[in-house]
Amino acid sequence: MMSKIILVTGASGGLGAATAQALAEAGHIAYAGMDTAPGRLPVAAGPDGNAGRPGARPRPIALDVADQRSVSAAVTGITTEAGRIDCVVHTMGPVPRGPVESFTPYQLAQIYDANVLSTQRVNRAVLPQMRERRDGLLVWVVSHPDPSDEAPLLALHSESVAVIDHLAASYAKELAGFGVEAAVVVAGLVAPEAGGRRPQLVLPDDLGTAQAYEGRYPGLVDRVDVHLAGQAVTAACLARTARAVAAVVDSPKGARPPRVTAGDR
Numbered sequence: 001m002m003s004k005i006i007l008v009t010g011a012s013g014g015l016g017a018a019t020a021q022a023l024a025e026a027g028h029i030a031y032a033g034m035d036t037a038p039g040r041l042p043v044a045a046g047p048d049g050n051a052g053r054p055g056a057r058p059r060p061i062a063l064d065v066a067d068q069r070s071v072s073a074a075v076t077g078i079t080t081e082a083g084r085i086d087c088v089v090h091t092m093g094p095v096p097r098g099p100v101e102s103f104t105p106y107q108l109a110q111i112y113d114a115n116v117l118s119t120q121r122v123n124r125a126v127l128p129q130m131r132e133r134r135d136g137l138l139v140w141v142v143s144h145p146d147p148s149d150e151a152p153l154l155a156l157h158s159e160s161v162a163v164i165d166h167l168a169a170s171y172a173k174e175l176a177g178f179g180v181e182a183a184v185v186v187a188g189l190v191a192p193e194a195g196g197r198r199p200q201l202v203l204p205d206d207l208g209t210a211q212a213y214e215g216r217y218p219g220l221v222d223r224v225d226v227h228l229a230g231q232a233v234t235a236a237c238l239a240r241t242a243r244a245v246a247a248v249v250d251s252p253k254g255a256r257p258p259r260v261t262a263g264d265r
Contacts, residue, residue, distance in 0.1 A: 004249065005082045007074070009033045009065050009122060010091035011058070015141060015187065015238055019089055020058035022242035023249065031078050033063030065118035075125040085126045087137040087249055090119045092164075094200040095143065096156040097224060099213040102204035103156065111202060115160040116167065123171070127180070134179035137256070138171060139248060140164050141185045141241065152217075153224045161186075165259070172258060183248050187241040187262045201228070237262075 006023050010016035011032035020032040061077060064070040078085055093114035096103065103111070123138060130136025142161045165184055172182040204210045214221055241262040248256055 004028045004086040005078065005084055006030045006087040006089060006249065007033060007061075007063075007078060007085055007122070007126070008058070008089040008091070009063060009118070010035075010093070011060075014091075015143075015241060016089075016091040017058075018238040018242040019091070019141065019245050021056075022239070022246045023089075024056040024058045026246045026250065028249070029082060030058040031061045031074075031082075032058040033065070033074060034060050035062075035064045065121060066113060068121050071121045071125050075122070079129065084129060084133065086130075086135070087139065088122055088126055089139045089141060089245060089249075090122065091141050092143050092160070094202050095154065095228070096160075096202040096204075097153050097221075097228070098204040098210050099153060100155050102206045102210040102213065104205045107202070107205055108156070111156060111160065112163075116163055119164075119167070127175075130180045131175070131178040135253070136175075136178075136180040137249065138168070138175075138180070138182040139185060139245060140168050140183075141187060141245060143187050152220055169258065179253075181253065181256055182258070183256055184259045185241065185244050185248060185262060186259065187237070187244075 006020075006028050008016050008020040008023065008030060011020045012034040017032060020030045023030040061074050062070065063074040075085065093111075096107075096111050119140065127136070142164055143157075168182045168184045171180075175182065244260055244262040248260055251257070
């Protein structure tokens, strides 16, 4: 298997960090995109690294996917150091929980930016070189704690996943002529808060409207939170999802599945 140069977004911790680690241990040169000041980034493996060996480490790189300048600088830095980027792995942000009406337009813009526009910034930065080489791979890792479209108070998250599914499918069709592929890996998990096990959620700013819904559907918020807590990340779930991503990356070109559920591998 030829080692690939891979950029993983949202790799400061959790699923992104686990995925970058798994890819490094699988023999790839994985860059862990971190929204952290460069001076505080952990030390990476050297240029020759330990790729393909137990304990191999990804190479950290400063990357704020909400900032086009940061995205461009990270992609330029990787390309200068490694010569190319073969694959990008996108990870999702926290889960919005609450009635749709209770989220302000500003919040909707932030949610859409975190889950969709941020991937577009990175894709536009890496795709020109992939199209020129006629080779490349885009992977979206989505968290889907409840596959039902009827999941209460989680509509905005389900809609984000639906948009990503459509976006990945559109990219796959449009990039096929350039030899570039796209895939989605579905993980039934919710990212935890930093240093804890509670789900990392985006709550509505319009508390009055949220309380009106709670008054009409008493106890629903608590039931949803209990459900989400049961889907919080465990080490085993992180490892299973990271392995699923690595399996997609390592699949032969032309034979990669367009959508994989982490539990299937």
